[in-house]
Amino acid sequence: MRFTGVKGLHPHMQKILLTEEEIQSRVRQIAGQISSDYAGQDPLLVGILKGAFIFLADLVRYLTIPVQLDFIAVSSYGNASESSGAVRILKDLDQSIEGLHVLIVEDIVDTGLTLNYLRENLRAREPASLKVCTLLDKPSRRLVEVKIDYNGFVIPDEFVVGYGLDYNGHYRYFRDIMVLKREVYAR
Numbered sequence: 001m002r003f004t005g006v007k008g009l010h011p012h013m014q015k016i017l018l019t020e021e022e023i024q025s026r027v028r029q030i031a032g033q034i035s036s037d038y039a040g041q042d043p044l045l046v047g048i049l050k051g052a053f054i055f056l057a058d059l060v061r062y063l064t065i066p067v068q069l070d071f072i073a074v075s076s077y078g079n080a081s082e083s084s085g086a087v088r089i090l091k092d093l094d095q096s097i098e099g100l101h102v103l104i105v106e107d108i109v110d111t112g113l114t115l116n117y118l119r120e121n122l123r124a125r126e127p128a129s130l131k132v133c134t135l136l137d138k139p140s141r142r143l144v145e146v147k148i149d150y151n152g153f154v155i156p157d158e159f160v161v162g163y164g165l166d167y168n169g170h171y172r173y174f175r176d177i178m179v180l181k182r183e184v185y186a187r
């Protein structure tokens, strides 16, 4: 069920930022780039739960190389729309990544605190290489510099939901990425 069809935009949404078609086209492009960069390397893609689950699912289906998948779940201490910087691992990887080519797959880099923590944590496990792929990048909010190797879209400082991204657990299932009305998260 689409919430942006004939009945119009979901009432909590200000506007569509990225349509399903724009997202799919960019995900396909990134997959092409990853397929050529990692040819012959059998990389391990590490999805950051929960937000990256839809992006990762689409990404791997556009790849033309074999990959393995694992997941890590982290929680940042903070409220639903602001991250505090402290990160805790809720579910760790199932396997050792020593000697593997690891690609972290994120939905969004905002302050950069989550990714900075994950990069350092995973680097200490001595992978053969460690790179980052994110669908969205909100550079205006950055508190710590993080290197992004594959970047889908640079977006403005708006709170977005859909395509895996949530507010308080809601709206992850939208096919488009939308700007949430400020009154919804400011109340």
Ligand code: PRP
Pocket: 048, 049, 050, 051, 052, 074, 075, 076, 083, 106, 107, 108, 109, 110, 111, 112, 113, 114, 115, 165, 166
């Ligand atoms: C979101 C998002 C990133 C992180 C980015 O995760 O999925 O992991 O915030 O923010 P940062 O750059 O400011 O650290 P969230 O904690 O909302 O968990 P979720 O993926 O389960 O929605």
Ligand code: 7HP
Pocket: 108, 110, 111, 158, 159, 160, 161, 165, 166, 167
């Ligand atoms: C985290 C997050 N989650 C959903 N939408 C956004 O705009 C976000 N920024 N940081």
